Amino acid sequence: METTIATRTTVPALALAALFSFVAAPAQAQLARTFVSNAIGNDANDCSRNTPCRNFQRAHDNTLAGGEITVLDPGSYGAVTITKSISITSDGIGEAGVLVSGGANGIAILAGATDAVSLRGLTIKGIGFGGGNGILFRSGKSLTIENCAVRTLTRTANGTGGSGIYIYSETSANVTVTNTLVAQSEGVSLWLAAAGAGVTVKAILDHVAVYDGAESGIFVEQGSLGGSIQVTARDSIAAGNALSGFLVSAAAGDASLLVTRSTSANNGGAGITTDEDGGIAVLRVGQSTITGNGRSWSSFGGAVQSYGDNKIVGNGDGDPAIPTLIARK
Amino acid sequence: MKATIAPALALAALLSFAAAPAEAQLSRTFVSNALGNDANNCDRPTPCRTFQRAHDNTLAGGDITVLDPGGYGAVTITRGISIINDGIGEGGVLVSGGATGITVAAGSSDAVSLRGLTIKGIGSGGGNGIVFNSGKSLIIENCAVRTLTTIPGAGIGIFVRPSTSATVTVTNTLVAQNVGVGIWFSVATSAVSLNGVLDRVAVYDGQSSGVLVDQESGTGSNVQVTAVDSIAAGNASDGFVVQRTGGGTASLVLTRSTSANNTAAGLRVIGASRFASLTVGESTITGNGSSWSSSGTLQSYGDNNVIANSDGNPAIPTVIRPK
Numbered sequence: 001m002e003t004t005i006a007t008r009t010t011v012p013a014l015a016l017a018a019l020f021s022f023v024a025a026p027a028q029a030q031l032a033r034t035f036v037s038n039a040i041g042n043d044a045n046d047c048s049r050n051t052p053c054r055n056f057q058r059a060h061d062n063t064l065a066g067g068e069i070t071v072l073d074p075g076s077y078g079a080v081t082i083t084k085s086i087s088i089t090s091d092g093i094g095e096a097g098v099l100v101s102g103g104a105n106g107i108a109i110l111a112g113a114t115d116a117v118s119l120r121g122l123t124i125k126g127i128g129f130g131g132g133n134g135i136l137f138r139s140g141k142s143l144t145i146e147n148c149a150v151r152t153l154t155r156t157a158n159g160t161g162g163s164g165i166y167i168y169s170e171t172s173a174n175v176t177v178t179n180t181l182v183a184q185s186e187g188v189s190l191w192l193a194a195a196g197a198g199v200t201v202k203a204i205l206d207h208v209a210v211y212d213g214a215e216s217g218i219f220v221e222q223g224s225l226g227g228s229i230q231v232t233a234r235d236s237i238a239a240g241n242a243l244s245g246f247l248v249s250a251a252a253g254d255a256s257l258l259v260t261r262s263t264s265a266n267n268g269g270a271g272i273t274t275d276e277d278g279g280i281a282v283l284r285v286g287q288s289t290i291t292g293n294g295r296s297w298s299s300f301g302g303a304v305q306s307y308g309d310n311k312i313v314g315n316g317d318g319d320p321a322i323p324t325l326i327a328r329k
Numbered sequence: 330m331k332a333t334i335a336p337a338l339a340l341a342a343l344l345s346f347a348a349a350p351a352e353a354q355l356s357r358t359f360v361s362n363a364l365g366n367d368a369n370n371c372d373r374p375t376p377c378r379t380f381q382r383a384h385d386n387t388l389a390g391g392d393i394t395v396l397d398p399g400g401y402g403a404v405t406i407t408r409g410i411s412i413i414n415d416g417i418g419e420g421g422v423l424v425s426g427g428a429t430g431i432t433v434a435a436g437s438s439d440a441v442s443l444r445g446l447t448i449k450g451i452g453s454g455g456g457n458g459i460v461f462n463s464g465k466s467l468i469i470e471n472c473a474v475r476t477l478t479t480i481p482g483a484g485i486g487i488f489v490r491p492s493t494s495a496t497v498t499v500t501n502t503l504v505a506q507n508v509g510v511g512i513w514f515s516v517a518t519s520a521v522s523l524n525g526v527l528d529r530v531a532v533y534d535g536q537s538s539g540v541l542v543d544q545e546s547g548t549g550s551n552v553q554v555t556a557v558d559s560i561a562a563g564n565a566s567d568g569f570v571v572q573r574t575g576g577g578t579a580s581l582v583l584t585r586s587t588s589a590n591n592t593a594a595g596l597r598v599i600g601a602s603r604f605a606s607l608t609v610g611e612s613t614i615t616g617n618g619s620s621w622s623s624s625g626t627l628q629s630y631g632d633n634n635v636i637a638n639s640d641g642n643p644a645i646p647t648v649i650r651p652k
Contacts, residue, residue, distance in 0.1 A: 038373050075357075076394075096415070184442070211498050266496060289557065291555050314606070
């Protein structure tokens with residue numbers, strides 16, 4: 001009897017002690033808020049305010065799930081792979097940058113199916129040397145990207161990468177991009193997709209501007225593995241891209257995009273377009289301006305629908321009306 | 330033997346040159362008014378003092394980061410590069426002596442970005458704020474361009490006149506109190522296409538026109554601009570102008586924007602109707618000397634607020650329908 005009690009109490013106590021010693025080790029103590037500094041950071045530090053770390057990855061690894069990384073000063077903080085709920089926040093302290101090269105990703109999110117991730121005030125820039133993507137989302141529950149700029153991502157020699165923001169989620173997720181610029185990408189500038197059957201990704205684009213890419217601007221694509229991608233874009237712009245401004249495509253599953261109060265201008269291909277080859281692709285547009293594009297709109301399968309209140313003028317195809325109108329209510 | 334020694338010496342000389350710290354270009358460079366020095370290599374611990382020195386020491390495709398508030402001098406950009414100030418305080422450039430604050434003379438495939446900069450003319454001989462001569466794309470975000478003063482042909486806030494086909498975007502930017510045109514889109518030669526976007530751009534209180542879309546040079550050149558959520562107000566000439574005097578086309582599509590309190594016309598189109606066009610919708614035109622004037626194509630979506638201009642607010646005769 002006594003032996004049994006001793007055994008039962010001793011083992012948990014030892015385990016608890018071991019846990020405490022692990023948590024208490026200075027290099028291992030995760031914090032709710034960590035700090036990064038280009039000026040004085042050092043990755044041998046614990047990332048507290050007085051002894052900040054140098055890179056996002058070290059800070060991420062030393063931040064508790066649900067915690068936050070605060071940027072202290074302007075500079076370059078390196079690529080990071082996010083695997084838990086966390087926010088990385090730079091609020092007007094100067095450029096908080098990540099340079100991308102060598103086929104890597106600037107910020108990759110591979111979080112758990114219940115994790116919430118936020119990125120605010122970051123600048124991601126491709127510098128050539130082997131391509132890469134700016135922000136890649138593979139899993140998580142929700143992602144918000146605010147006040148960010150993603151520029152000049154380049155492709156690899158074999159044509160992969162080069163996207164500014166690439167949402168390709170294996171978990172059902174909500175994704176929001178707001179007040180963010182994606183510019184001068186070699187690949188699709190802003191690409192949204194669910195990664196397979198049973199996955200539903202819902203996205204909001206608000207005050208997002210996608211400029212001067214060498215591919216399409218905003219591409220809502222449901223690939224051959226199926227799944228559902230549903231995107232609403234408002235007060236956003238796709239301009240100066242070499243192919244389409246807004247593009248919806250579904251090889252399987254369904255892909256839909258609602259474009260309101262937005263602008264598609266000066267794109268080499270169509271201002272708005274759908275492509276359907278086995279799935280269901282729908283693009284609805286209202287209160288928007290479509291001008292200066294190679295074509296105003298096109299549909300290679302799927303549905304382009306208008307609220308009848310768009311300004312479609314000055315495109316290379318003579319501005320045909322969108323035949324399918326939907327009523328405002 | 331001699332033949333091998335000479336290349337070896339040359340190689341040694343080359344290596345020592347490449348290894349000289351002052352010459353090693355970086356992907357990211359830093360400028361600081363507080364502690365920068367142009368004798369430095371512009372890395373984070375030893376930032377440079379001026380944009381030009383940082384530009385010269387930044388790899389093509391790289392980035393210049395502003396570390397603290399101050400004046401960073403005029404710069405001529407000749408490669409794909411970005412200059413970024415994200416709320417660290419004023420990242421300033423003063424302009425005088427007929428010079429230009431920021432000149433972009435980049436290659437025809439180069440992408441250039443400017444973010445968070447303040448360019449200000451201080452008289453003393455005039456000059457222009459930002460001039461785009463060549464490049465593939467230029468994006469101007471969150472900038473302010475003020476009080477440029479004139480010598481003949483100058484005093485312009487943002488002067489876009491490329492010799493290469495290009496896209497130029499100005500967003501969330503103020504252009505104010507300049508002696509010349511606020512924002513001037515044009516082309517420098519034949520067979521060049523310029524596509525412009527203005528998004529949340531405000532052009533205030535200039536002594537010339539606010540926004541000028543001007544195809545004035547070369548045959549087969551086109552200048553095509555889309556403006557949304559923008560405003561031209563208080564300018565001593567016109568608010569928004571489309572002008573075609575060269576051998577190409579000039580067009581402006583103006584949406585959800587305002588032209589107010591300009592001394593002459595709120596909207597003006599100059600040139601034959603096939604080649605000069607201005608389309609306006611969901612916009613407000615008020616308080617101008619005249620609401621509009623056109624010798625080209627001026628068309629309205631019929632949903633504009635045209636009121637309290639000195640000419641009695643005549644309707645724009647050509648109305649087109651939304652789709």
